[in-house]
């Protein structure tokens with residue numbers, strides 16, 4: 001199949017297509033972040049990068065089978081609740097998805113965004129994409145809470161999921177460099193609490209929270225360095241999760257983002273999709289677009 005991926009990031013969509021056994025002939029990616037592009041090209045050198053979505057003319061992509069994208073969610077997300085401008089802030093790039101969808105007229109599409117958006121934003125998106133979203137929390141597949149909406153015309157094979165019992169303990173690396181550990185003081189609440197400790201560091205409350213390894217990870221988000229990475233209590237000490245642990249929490253192969261700085265790795269992974277969720281949604285297309293060479 002031919003795929004057009006808007007806001008492609010580190011191409012988690014391409015990992016999912018591979019995992020679903022779908023044959024990809026051409027994969028066009030619209031992305032402007034040079035570090036995300038670097039990761040994509042390292043893993044999928046034949047990706048055709050087409051740059052800024054605002055300059056993409058969908059009329060040139062009439063041969064597309066699948067259009068995918070999750071536009072920047074900053075102004076839709078509840079984490080920005082004090083100042084959120086909904087679809088008219090940074091998240092207005094959503095309208096570019098609608099424009100390219102109408103111009104290119106692909107057979108299938110998939111649009112993703114945060115579940116914490118307002119009912120009004122959800123309604124506008126549903127009206128423009130002409131379907132209602134399905135709600136999936138990544139915790140049905142991986143050791144991370146990540147509630148998201150998905151709008152798609154791909155026929156779903158299953159919408160109810162068995163409980164996935166994976167928790168942070170199952171994905172932690174056995175040997176972690178000392179640089180990830182904290183030596184500051186902290187208040188311990190008990191490993192039976194999802195937030196099991198509070199660090200004595202400066203900054204917003206959310207940055208001080210340490211996740212119990214017996215629970216799912218809280219939602220990974222974009223990172224600005226400093227102490228913005230998610231933390232875990234490991235071997236009786238608080239520490240940051242490592243980039244490889246971030247990758248595992250999004251269903252990516254270990255070291256998928258290796259080659260850029262730790263901060264960029266956290267950011268691009270935190271912005272990304274959970275591969276297993278996307279695989280689940282698109283596997284309805286696997287029979288039609290089977291990768292004959294890779295199917296045993």
Ligand SMILES: C[S@@+](CC[C@H](N)C(=O)[O-])C[C@H]1O[C@@H](n2cnc3c(N)ncnc32)[C@H](O)[C@@H]1O
Nearest residue numbers: 007008009010012030031032033052053272273
């Ligand atoms: C929520 S992330 C999507 C991540 C992607 N789904 C993945 O799996 O990695 C949004 C992405 O949109 C990109 N972006 C922002 N403005 C853009 C633009 N004008 N054109 C193309 N991509 C843009 C950002 O750099 C970011 O990688």
